[in-house]
Amino acid sequence: MEQYHIPSIIILVGPKHSGKTSTGRALANLISGTFFDLDNEITRIYGKSPRELFNEGEQIFRNAELEAVQKLLQLINNKDTSYLAKPIIVATGGGIVDNFKAITLLQQTGFIIYLELSSQTAWERIWYTAERSGDLPPFLKTENPETTHRNLHVRRSQLYRDLANLIIDAEIEPPEARAQEILKKLSQKIP
Template sequence: MQRPLFLTGMMGCGKTTVGRILAETLGVPLVDLDARIERLFGQTIPELFERGEPCFREHERQALASLLAEPGFGGRGVVVATGGGAVLDPDSRAAMDRVGLRVYLEVGVDELVRRLSADDASDRDEEGAARPLLEGRARLRGRVAELSAARRACYRSAAVCVDAQGDPREVAARVALALGEGARDSEAV
């Protein structure tokens, strides 16, 4: 793989987990965009969200732009686990498409709610960090359905769409298979 691979999808779809497995399988590094945002701006994602979602999205856009501007970035193999909203900005989508390949990890609302509700921590990610857009557990399903519907067109515009239900190793294998077959359509693999 000689170009960046951008994993996109809703929070809880497994971008970081699948990305880690996929990067190991392909023998390339993993870049977690949320971790990069925190390093670049010296604040956690929840702290940035305290200043409002538009402010956070601008930091997210800047972090992605700085990654894409690194010398030789477009010509090297790397897996990038984006934030769930990184594809909302049309310029960011276009930039990712110019230098690499976007892959949508598609998970249904019911499964997302199940994953996000696991271990009584729906407002936390796999590493325990807060998920600001999901604060307030009582409305979890409605909020996940709302975000998923609003973002679906952006996600499905990816070059490759992969069914991300199931074990993360199986999902990573499906992504690798889709890449090996040169999948370019928007049907879930």
């Protein structure tokens, strides 16, 4: 029987539309863990979506993101929350790496898994969603959204690689296959 080293707290990071939420849910189901989506936590705390907060100002959003991380970590680490199934899986927002305080707290607390996605695939997914919703994400509302995205993607990709304890190809479909790939890679860490 294959053995896995399952960290008690797994943090999924990566670009927008890399499948952090769907992979996190699939992984939680696979290993009987508890799943949290940081964007949902922000909405629960503030009564506004991350997009709405970002539209009010990037710093307003970053402050909300940091507070959501702090509150989530307090919940996870509270001895009265033993009802939470372990491990805990947290899906972050695509730009968490630009929130130094928030990503530092997460890095100190959990095992970072980077869902790596090519810039082209990420852009195609963002564009597809924007065409359906009629709205690009606020951080891409620039003169040339595709160039803005590519520049952000390249910079953030390196930061995520530097942070990651494990890198998973986010092009793998469906999310359940990505979750299986995570378990496979974790099993390789057992001596």
